[in-house]
Amino acid sequence: MRKPPGYWQNWDNALKELKPICEELGRFPSQTELNKKGYKTLARAISKNFGGTEKVAKKCGYDTYDQSIGRKMLGYWTFEQTVKEYLFYIEFNELTFYPTKNELIHNGKHDMYGSIQKHGGYQKFKDVLKETYNFVLDEHPPREIKWNFEKAKDELFKVYQKVGYIPTSGELDKMGLQSLRGAIDQRGGVKPFASALGLQTKAETLGIKGSGYWKNIENVKKELVPVIKQLGHFPSYTELKMLQRIDILGSFKYYKGIENTAILLGHTYEPKTQMRTLDGHFVRSTYEVILDNFFFINDISHETEGLINKEGNNRFMYDFRVKDLNNNFVHFEIWGYRKGSNQSEIESQYNAKRKIKEEVYKKNNLTLVSLEEYLFNKDFDQIYDYLVEVCIKHNIKTTGFNYDGNYLELLVYNIYSIQDLYEDLKPYIKENNGYMPTANFLRNKKREDLVERLLRFGGFVVFREKFKLKETPRTNKWSSDDFFLKELLPLCEKLERLPTSTELLELNRGDLLGAIYRRGGFQKVSDELGILTKTAYNKKKQ
Structure with missing residues (x-):
């Protein structure tokens, strides 16, 4: 319907038309979206009468489309801002040379490079950096130096940190490190390098045993008994490597692998299990067990796997979070691959995901402690000392660290298998008439912990199929007005208005949010029930 003359010059009219669109999208609409919805005159009025999209969006209390996806606004790329972003990129990537055009574009910096070109080109940009900011880098990446003893030794030590022992020449070849193997062979073989590093060769690590020693299962049992007794469970590959028991690992090949060896010795080996730490937390890896137990035995209160930031599109989970002595959060991440490594598609x-996650921490001004995977391949005293240093450095704890020298205490955990989870779920399966309980069913029973464990074991569908459970029958209860009002009105009474989509999601009420959308959206529900939306409520309160 055509609006009367002067209609779009009145701000209240524009706001009235914009409210339901903003509430539907959860942000301010773009010009294209307004045009597609038939609001071309409103789109023109925003630009002509009210100062443009960014100004109107801010006045309405919403992010624009560009802001919601992290795109820079018009006028952002001034020369000073380009310099700031460029220097941040150099520092973040620890570069000692100027990145090329292709490198910038490959890493998603099209807008930055475009701004550099706009301001006179790359060479002029570098000249200004030198003249104005006294900032100079190498024109090209440093050339790789030829092999010498020190370089070969350093590279061999990196391999040791990764695999936990000094590999043989044949193993270096299998790892694709033929050039390193050649450099070592030309200088007397592995042994002089191992001596220079103060480490044992693989043969020395394995120990000298009599011929056929490991082919006798009783000898394997004799070696494993003290380890199992101290750990409280059959050790994993990672644990044996960390305990420097490569010799035991090597024996498993005679008994068709680690799992079959465990069975022959009267134990079970379940690699795809959750691990319950000393304080009852459930974690996924041996490395997380060590860190969790370190916090526990040192009386450092900690949380596991919560949202880094509840706002925004990147809803990443942290590994661990503690508070320092000033009550500020410090986050810990245990990374599975070395930063910047791209030797495989998986790495x-x-x-790439790690980089995005680190940027989330940086954007939200959060303290992050990164623990690399190779840290946990070191001796236990080195791991412990490093964690102590980290706590002191970040003011988490400065004195009174509790440790009696029993390194294995850091590894003690109880295996929590999928069968244990099934036993915990049995009462709720029975209460749900034999059907697999849903996430909402368990949450209503205050068992969010069971929901999290189900997700860690592959999700509800995987679990349901493994134990041959039937899916809870779907009902159309939300089509009932009585049921809809029963769920919605208590929230409205508490808030004195309709809840927003964000508030419903934070309350895990996606079901109620979906019902509102199926009934025409927030504005329609507001009109039908006579309950104000948040925007209308705030305006009325002013």
């Missing part, structure tokens, strides 16, 4: 994908 490349992992590090």
Whole structure:
């Protein structure tokens, strides 16, 4: 319907038309979206009468589309801002040379490079950096130096940190490190390098045993008994490597692998299990067990796997979170691959996600402690000392660290298998008439912990199929007005208005949010029930 003359010059009219659109999208609409919805005159009025999209969006209390996806606004790329972003990129990536055009574009910096070109080109930009900011880098990446003893020794130590022992020449070849193997062979073989590093060769690590020693299962049992007794469970591959028991690991090949060896010795080996730490937390890896137990035995209160930031699109989970002595949060991440490594597609994908996650921490001004995987391949006293240093450095705890020298205490955990989870779920399956309980069912029973464990074991569908449970029958209860009002009105009474989509999601009420959308959206529900939306409520309160 055509609006009367002067209609779009009145701000109240524009706000009235914009409210339901903003509430539906959860942000301010773009010009394209307004045009597609038939609001071309409103789109023109925003630009002509009210100062433009960014100004109107801010006045309405919403992010624009560009802001919601992290895109820079018009006028952002001034020369000074370009310099600031460029220097941040250099520092973040620890570069000692100027990145090329292709490198910038490959890493998603099209807008930055475009701004550099706009301000006179890359060479002029570098000249200004030198003249104005006295900032100079190498024009090209440093060339790789030829092999010498020190370089070969350093590279061999990196391999040791990764695999936990000094590998043989044949193993270096299998790892694709033929050039390193050649450099070592030309200088007397592995042994002089191992001596220079103060480490044992693989043969020395394995120990000298009599011929056929490991082919006798009783000898394997004799070696494993003290380890199992102290750990409280059959050790994993990672644990044996960390305990420097490569010799035991090597024996498993005679008994068709680690799992079959465990069975022959009267134990079970379940690699895909959750681990219950000393304080009852459930974690996924041995490395997380060590860190969790370190916090526990040192009386450092800690949380596991919560949202880094509840706002925004990137809803990443932290590994651990503690508070320092000033009551500020410090986050810990245990990374599975070395930063910047791209030797495989998996590593490349992992590090791309890691980079985004680190940027989330930086954007939200949060303190992050990064623990690399190779840290946990060191001796236990080195791991412990490093964690103590981290706590002191970040003012988490400065004195009174409790440790009696029993390194294995850091590894003690109880295996929590999928069968244990099934036993915990049995009462709720029975209460749900034999059907697999839903996430909402368990949450209503205050068992969010069971929901999290189900997700860690692959999700509800995987669990349901493994134990041959039937899916809870779906009902159309939300089509009932009585049921809808029963669920909605208590929230409205508490808030004195309709809840927003964000508030419903934070309350885990996606079911109620979906019902509102199926009934025409927030504005329609507001009109039908006579209950104000948040925007209308705030305006009325002013």
